[in-house]
Amino acid sequence: MRLSPDEMIFWRDGFFKLNATIVYTWALMLALTVGSMLVTRNLSLGLTRSRWQNLLEIIVTGIAKQIEDVGLRHPKKYLGFLGTLFLFVASANLCTIIPGYDPPTGSLSTTAALALCVFVAVPLFGIEEQGLGEYLKTYTEPTIIMLPFNIISELSCTLALAVRLFGNMMSGAMILAILLTITPFIFPIVMSALGLLTGMVQAYIFTILAAVYIAAATRGREPRGEADTTIDA
Amino acid sequence: MDNATLIAIASIVTAGLTIALGSIGPALGEGRAVATALSSLAQQPDAATTITRTLFVGLAMIESIAIYCFVVSMILIFANPFWTHFVAEAAGK
Numbered sequence: 001m002r003l004s005p006d007e008m009i010f011w012r013d014g015f016f017k018l019n020a021t022i023v024y025t026w027a028l029m030l031a032l033t034v035g036s037m038l039v040t041r042n043l044s045l046g047l048t049r050s051r052w053q054n055l056l057e058i059i060v061t062g063i064a065k066q067i068e069d070v071g072l073r074h075p076k077k078y079l080g081f082l083g084t085l086f087l088f089v090a091s092a093n094l095c096t097i098i099p100g101y102d103p104p105t106g107s108l109s110t111t112a113a114l115a116l117c118v119f120v121a122v123p124l125f126g127i128e129e130q131g132l133g134e135y136l137k138t139y140t141e142p143t144i145i146m147l148p149f150n151i152i153s154e155l156s157c158t159l160a161l162a163v164r165l166f167g168n169m170m171s172g173a174m175i176l177a178i179l180l181t182i183t184p185f186i187f188p189i190v191m192s193a194l195g196l197l198t199g200m201v202q203a204y205i206f207t208i209l210a211a212v213y214i215a216a217a218t219r220g221r222e223p224r225g226e227a228d229t230t231i232d233a
Numbered sequence: 234m235d236n237a238t239l240i241a242i243a244s245i246v247t248a249g250l251t252i253a254l255g256s257i258g259p260a261l262g263e264g265r266a267v268a269t270a271l272s273s274l275a276q277q278p279d280a281a282t283t284i285t286r287t288l289f290v291g292l293a294m295i296e297s298i299a300i301y302c303f304v305v306s307m308i309l310i311f312a313n314p315f316w317t318h319f320v321a322e323a324a325g326k
Contacts, residue, residue, distance in 0.1 A: 201293075209290065
């Protein structure tokens with residue numbers, strides 16, 4: 001029983017090998033990029049627009065609104081990074097409905113790579129927003145004794161991101177494989193639907209957690225009263 | 234009882250115990266989280282989107298503990314380094 005798509009090797013040449021993870025990742029990248037290029041060829045600013053443009057606008061404005069709700073004040077800055085994370089993980093998990101496809105997020109390599117991207121991006125955004133000195137000072141809040149714990153929490157948050165996504169996708173694929181050998185008729189379809197649902201939820205969770213970490217890094221020393229406690233009277 | 238048998242027994246028993254004991258805590262925690270979220274939704278339906286989003290994020294964090302236990306259990310069953318070492322040794326003999 002395969003534990004991850006890393007073990008299915010399509011082509012090998014000494015040190016370099018193309019396994020199923022890489023091939024499916026490239027296929028997803030190709031599909032997303034070519035699809036978006038085709039849709040954005042003739043963009044229209046008026047009220048009549050093609051339905052694909054409408055779909056993309058819904059997705060983009062939806063992600064921007066979610067980023068803003070988390071607490072990041074200029075969502076356009078983070079839309080590229082967070083939107084790409086969400087679209088890649090969501091399409092990787094959604095395509096499990098295609099037979100013969102193994103989600104690349106079911107391999108610890110992919111999820112570790114994505115988590116490393118978040119690990120690098122959070123200090124980058126924090127330093128860009130606050131400056132290097134201010135950002136490093138946030139590691140010593142509330143006291144200097146908390147410095148090792150803050151560093152450990154950064155590392156464990158990254159590890160948790162990777163293992164959470166990997167565990168969810170791997171368990172979905174494994175449960176399907178086991179069920180197909182035990183009760184091959186209706187129950188695997190139900191579990192496949194559940195797998196799709198958890199895939200979408202995990203894509204959302206990954207993005208929202210990355211947004212929350214970035215928001216925590218860029219918040220800095222703003223006064224507490226700026227939290228949105230406005231009451232729409 | 235030789236070493237290979239001991240390793241097999243230990244791995245199998247530990248794998249079962251890991252996932253069995255490891256899912257108790259997260260299940261209880263998630264139950265409490267959803268119960269509190271439901272009661273606060275009943276008290277303040279206007280904040281539904283915030284509460285729902287925070288609920289999902291919290292549930293994902295609680296779920297990760299169960300996922301860690303599941304990953305350890307899978308490693309013990311399918312990618313056990315001690316077992317593969319012994320199998321390689323037995324095959325080499």
